[in-house]
Amino acid sequence: MNGFLDRAKKLLDEHDEKVDQALDKVREKIDESAKNQYSEPLGKAVQFAKDHTGEGDTTRR
Template sequence: MSKLLDKAKELFGKHDDKVDQGLDKAAQQADQRTGQQYTDKIEKGSQVAKEHTGEGDTTK
C-alpha cells in the first residue's frame, strides 16, 4: 500500500497545477450543489487539500 501512496504523491507533485484545477472545479460543483450555504467551508477545505498536494497551491 505504501508503494501506491508514494506513486500518488509523486504524480501529484509533478502535476500540481492540474490537481489544483481539479480541486477548484470540485469545490465549485460542491458549492453550487449546496446552494452556496457552505461556501467558506468548501473554500477552506479546498485550500487545505491544495496545500497537501505537490509543492502547495499553484492557483490563487
C-alpha cells in the same frame, strides 16, 4: 500499500497545477449543488488541500 501512496504522491507533485484546477472545479460543483450553503468551510478545505499537494505548489504563500 506504501508503494501506491508513494506513486500517488509523485503524481500529485508532478501535476500540481492540474490538481489545483480539479479541486477548484469540484468546489464549484459542490457549492452549486449545495446552493452556496457551505461556501466558507468548503473554501477552507480546498485551500488546505491545495497547500498540501505538490512539491512545487502553485498556491503556497
